[in-house]
Amino acid sequence: MISAFTGQQIRDAEQPLLDSGEGAVLMHRAAYGLAQVVAREVKSRRKLAGASVTVLAGKGNNGGDGLFAAAFLARRGMRTMAILTAGEAHPEGLAAFVAAGGRQLSLEAANVEELAVLCAGDDVIIDALLGTGARGGLRGASAELAAALQELHPRLVVACDLPSGLDANTGVVHWPVLDADVTVTFGGVKAGLMADPGEGCAGRVELVRIGIEDALEHCRPEIRRLASSDIGALLPDPGRRAHKYSRGVLGVVAGSPRFAGAAVLGVHAAALAGAGMVRYVGPREAAQLVLARTPEALWETDHPGRVQAWLLGSGVDGEEQLERARNAGASALAHELPVVVDAGALSLLPQRCPAHWILTPHAGELATLLTSLPSAGEVEVTRDDVESRPLHYVRQAAELTGATVLLKGATTLVSSPSGVVFSQSDGTAWMATAGSGDVLAGVLGALLAQSTELVRHDDGAYAALGLDPADRWAALAAVAASVHGRAGTLASADFEGGPLTASAIMRAVPRVIGSLNAEYDRTRP
Ligand SMILES: NC(=O)C1=CN([C@@H]2O[C@H](COP(=O)(O)OP(=O)(O)OC[C@H]3O[C@@H](n4cnc5c(N)ncnc54)[C@H](O)[C@@H]3O)[C@@H](O)[C@H]2O)[C@@H](O)CC1
Ligand SMILES: Nc1ncnc2c1ncn2[C@@H]1O[C@H](COP(=O)(O)OP(=O)(O)O)[C@@H](O)[C@H]1O
Ligand SMILES: [K+]
Numbered sequence: 001m002i003s004a005f006t007g008q009q010i011r012d013a014e015q016p017l018l019d020s021g022e023g024a025v026l027m028h029r030a031a032y033g034l035a036q037v038v039a040r041e042v043k044s045r046r047k048l049a050g051a052s053v054t055v056l057a058g059k060g061n062n063g064g065d066g067l068f069a070a071a072f073l074a075r076r077g078m079r080t081m082a083i084l085t086a087g088e089a090h091p092e093g094l095a096a097f098v099a100a101g102g103r104q105l106s107l108e109a110a111n112v113e114e115l116a117v118l119c120a121g122d123d124v125i126i127d128a129l130l131g132t133g134a135r136g137g138l139r140g141a142s143a144e145l146a147a148a149l150q151e152l153h154p155r156l157v158v159a160c161d162l163p164s165g166l167d168a169n170t171g172v173v174h175w176p177v178l179d180a181d182v183t184v185t186f187g188g189v190k191a192g193l194m195a196d197p198g199e200g201c202a203g204r205v206e207l208v209r210i211g212i213e214d215a216l217e218h219c220r221p222e223i224r225r226l227a228s229s230d231i232g233a234l235l236p237d238p239g240r241r242a243h244k245y246s247r248g249v250l251g252v253v254a255g256s257p258r259f260a261g262a263a264v265l266g267v268h269a270a271a272l273a274g275a276g277m278v279r280y281v282g283p284r285e286a287a288q289l290v291l292a293r294t295p296e297a298l299w300e301t302d303h304p305g306r307v308q309a310w311l312l313g314s315g316v317d318g319e320e321q322l323e324r325a326r327n328a329g330a331s332a333l334a335h336e337l338p339v340v341v342d343a344g345a346l347s348l349l350p351q352r353c354p355a356h357w358i359l360t361p362h363a364g365e366l367a368t369l370l371t372s373l374p375s376a377g378e379v380e381v382t383r384d385d386v387e388s389r390p391l392h393y394v395r396q397a398a399e400l401t402g403a404t405v406l407l408k409g410a411t412t413l414v415s416s417p418s419g420v421v422f423s424q425s426d427g428t429a430w431m432a433t434a435g436s437g438d439v440l441a442g443v444l445g446a447l448l449a450q451s452t453e454l455v456r457h458d459d460g461a462y463a464a465l466g467l468d469p470a471d472r473w474a475a476l477a478a479v480a481a482s483v484h485g486r487a488g489t490l491a492s493a494d495f496e497g498g499p500l501t502a503s504a505i506m507r508a509v510p511r512v513i514g515s516l517n518a519e520y521d522r523t524r525p
Contacts, residue, residue: 066128137174262315
């Protein structure tokens with residue numbers, strides 16, 4: 001699992017070392033790690049000696065890291081320039097940079113365009129304007145420089161600790177920000193690098209150890225990300241004596257005469273993700289299509305047989321089907337069954353949901369949900385609001401509803417009602433296609449049906465994550481998001497990285513589960 005921390009948690013972990021006079025050592029390690037990554041990136045493109053690098057240096061320690069890193073790179077034969085943006089610079093960093101032969105220029109309102117053009121053609125730009133000490137975003141000439149460079153599409157941008165202008169705690173972005181190809185972050189991953197829109201500006205994130213990692217191990221992460229080994233451990237294992245009922249039966253109230261495809265995709269995805277059986281509850285027209293695609297499913301009209309979990313809402317439209325979803329929800333509440341609440345069923349929530357109800361809105365649906373919640377205080381929340389502050393709103397929705405909330409997007413965030421957050425970003429932008437969310441709902445439903453007992457009572461893989469039982473549903477939702485994202489990436493790779501349909505994502509699900517299981521079997525302790 002990758003853990004991400006707030007800026008304050010990182011500073012607290014650094015403090016004892018700063019108090020004992022080791023600040024310079026920390027900075028040296030950070031700068032050396034940054035220089036190593038920059039050198040590796042440049043060398044993968046051309047010869048290092050003679051390559052050009054410009055460091056954009058603010059006045060704080062982030063600028064100091066950048067200047068020390070540039071000094072290392074100068075000694076390895078790179079042509080180095082520093083643009084000092086604040087009229088002053090980290091004194092020791094600047095001294096080291098100058099001693100290594102670096103050239104310095106000062107940014108002023110009058111020379112923004114000129115300096116932007118001067119460095120845009122460099123082999124690499126290091127963004128060391130602002131780090132965890134930032135209050136708000138870039139201002140004045142620094143902001144203009146970042147905006148101008150963004151327009152000029154530099155060859156390679158490496159962000160020092162985090163892209164400047166990004167909030168380290170939340171991923172909120174104060175525009176303009178210079179998008180990074182790689183972010184080299186120090187000591188611990190900043191939470192803002194694992195939530196959009198911040199993650200979208202950060203490129204690939206590389207962690208450099210500086211000696212505070214043991215201290216961070218005792219902190220509760222702000223955000224967690226499951227790695228393939230965690231997912232392998234959490235995926236349900238049928239066991240040799242399994243039969244279809246022990247595997248888990250999923251009931252599905254999805255689709256409608258108007259949106260029959262949602263039922264077809266949800267049911268088939270659930271079958272492919274390993275549900276022992278799927279009971280489809282819905283109108284005849286939709287059921288005929290469901291059974292044509294998934295003859296393994298059962299069609300039940302209004303009194304479905306026993307299930308271990310429900311999937312409600314994808315493509316549900318019209319009073320008749322809404323009523324079936326309402327009834328299934330009431331039965332799930334009475335029997336304490338876990339439920340995936342998607343799309344049309346998001347308007348059917350009880351006063352207070354249990355944590356084993358997992359809501360799966362996209363940003364627009366979350367905005368509608370929050371606007372309609374009386375407990376949110378009658379404020380209108382827009383899709384833009386959610387997209388600008390997804391971490392805030394996913395937590396708020398989980399807290400106010402009591403449910404686990406999975407907010408879909410390029411980075412998918414899952415929050416438990418207690419505020420434990422998972423972030424998965426395993427997909428490709430080709431997954432933004434109609435029906436993709438229906439497939440996710442089917443995968444999650446199948447995992448719920450198979451894992452209910454395990455999540456409630458497990459002393460193994462879930463407990464090993466150190467989560468309270470109510471937070472384990474969020475981990476399971478993160479597993480589903482990751483499997484779905486990996487399936488999209490794998491399916492797209494089959495087409496040389498080309499576009500996808502929801503059906504193609506779905507077909508890759510068994511291969512993803514198979515390979516995660518195989519990897520886990522090979523590497524398990
Ligand atoms: N504390 C340490 O010893 C270490 C810190 N490290 C680096 O230090 C960074 C944090 O350094 P600092 O605390 O100096 O903070 P920053 O380097 O982020 O910058 C803070 C400085 O910029 C000014 N500032 C804040 N917001 C601004 C804005 N919106 N526009 C313009 N100026 C603004 C502040 O007045 C302050 O002088 C980390 O991100 C990391 O790169 C690393 O070297 C590792 C060790
Ligand atoms: N840019 C993106 N990159 C990766 N995955 C994405 C991106 N945009 C959307 N997705 C994923 O695609 C799915 C879209 O779901 P949704 O919006 O509900 O679509 P639909 O309602 O058509 O099924 C979600 O799982 C989401 O996380
Ligand atoms: K930075």
